[in-house]
Amino acid sequence: MLNLISPAYENIRKELESHITSLDGEYEKLTTILSKHGEEWHKEIDGVINQMNTELNEIKANHRDILIKHLKEIEQIEALLKENMSTLKDLERVSNVVSTIMEYTSRNSEFRKPPSKVDVSFPTFCPKPMDREKVYTLIGSIKPLTFTKNENGYILEKQRDASKELLDTPEVINTFNTGYKNPRSVSFYSEQEIWASAESNEIKCFAIRGYITKAIRNKSGEWPEDIAVTSDGCLLYSDWKLQTINKVVNGQIEEIITLQGWIPGNLCVTSSGDILVVMCDETKTQFKVVRYSGSVEKHAIMYKEDSTLLYPGKYSTKYIVENRNLDICVAVCAVGAVVVVDQSGKLRFRYMGHSSRSKQNRFIPRGITTNSQSQILIADGANHCIHILDHEGKLLGYVENVNEPVGLCVDKLDNVFVVEYKTGVLKVIKYLK
Structure with a gap:
């Protein structure tokens, strides 16, 4: 009987030693899985931020187009105004020519009316408050260590198995x-x-x-x-x-x-x-x-x-x-x-x-x-x-x-x-x- 029990305890000891030896490797596997999951989340977050940056660039381009269009309208009015002022100076030089003065039509009332003003507001970013608990829940969770003790103990090898x-x-x-x-x-x-x-x-x-x-x-x-x-x-x-x-x-x-x-x-x-x-x-x-x-x-x-x-x-x-x-x-x-x-x-x-x-x-x-x-x-x-x-x-x-x-x-x-x-x-x- 002792010849059966002693090897059984030796196997139990070796099994426990093996579990202890494998601890680092098993936990390293979990750490690797967690790190990979973190990298995937970082990729998703980076993707969202990149998408928002793309949207922001599109809004900026639209913002610029609106302002440039309005600038061209103002520049066009300003050119007409300069042209009108040049005409008036020409009239002053030929003030004795009645026909030329009679042909001139004043545009003062047109220029006196101010152009429409275009107001374009800058976009704003509305960040949501960081909720650590919600983030933790979204990413996943680590099941806590469980420890049980079987009062029935280890099962020793049966004699019939050892007697083959x-x-x-x-x-x-x-x-x-x-x-x-x-x-x-x-x-x-x-x-x-x-x-x-x-x-x-x-x-x-x-x-x-x-x-x-x-x-x-x-x-x-x-x-x-x-x-x-x-x-x-x-x-x-x-x-x-x-x-x-x-x-x-x-x-x-x-x-x-x-x-x-x-x-x-x-x-x-x-x-x-x-x-x-x-x-x-x-x-x-x-x-x-x-x-x-x-x-x-x-x-x-x-x-x-x-x-x-x-x-x-x-x-x-x-x-x-x-x-x-x-x-x-x-x-x-x-x-x-x-x-x-x-x-x-x-x-x-x-x-x-x-x-x-x-x-x-x-x-x-x-x-x-x-x-x-x-x-x-x-x-x-x-x-x-x-x-x-x-x-x-x-x-x-x-x-x-x-x-x-x-x-x-x-x-x-x-x-x-x-x-x-x-x-x-x-x-x-x-x-x-």
Whole structure:
């Protein structure tokens, strides 16, 4: 019983530590949303002010036209007046010519009447008083922090869940051909959504019976380095050429993470909804694992306590998965090792294959997943099998006779999905009682 309780409390502690670690990232996401909302409001306000300025310029132009028209009328009268005065002076010079004087008609009465005066008032701006509470209501509101305490406490793992044993002979319960040459990854969401990728720019989605339900093409034209599926069924994939992590929502591709100086590799989605991404620098000599909350970087794992690299080796595939106990497991193909660290990045153990297979081919891990028992399943391409470890790294057994397995995942019943590299055949294998 203690063997069950102690790990349960360890998981509870790790879960709380994970929540604490994710605080900054979660609140940063809210701050980003709030700032974006503020920018949208500023745009709307700027738009209204610009519209009012446009109206003001139109009023000013109209104001000017009215005054210029009136000015021209006054200038015209003034010209007539000057012309009349010039005529009178001419008459004075020819005062002895009676006919000329008789022809003159006085316009004094016309000029004596003052012209109409045009009064144009300036427009006025009538600002409304600022009402902070009303503005706050219009923009939105922040729901206060809620805190509840469940007196029933945490639910410890049931003994029946911890006592699942391996089948003596694993059973292939389903199989279909993906049509891929050189497949790389498989990710299960439901029996209607099983995603698979290969050395092809097309990512396919299959139903459990093997027919394609939809497909996505990578924008860069290159194959995706890896794929994963979020808890709400959105496909994620890494594009090594564009150095982006992409999310597919309703068939539309969105770039959610863009890297500078680093190339994204394999990735996975954690139980908290974070994204773990393996990446290498542009020299392809240094590797690290980065945790993202949305598009916000939260934490990077790169070095052991002695400052040496956790993930050595040349540029190669490094499959990644988060275990149920929150450990981070990375299968490093080039050096033939699985490196397991806790969520803070502290090394827990390395698995280099088992001595029972030392006389056969070198251990080459080309896929990794975990199940509800916190067991770690590793695709061994060179030895045509899947290794099954417990959460401490102890070998429990194998799933044999899988032709160059690559890219693992499990469904909700812990059945393992694996693709054969040479044939492109996907197999669903039951290995637990």
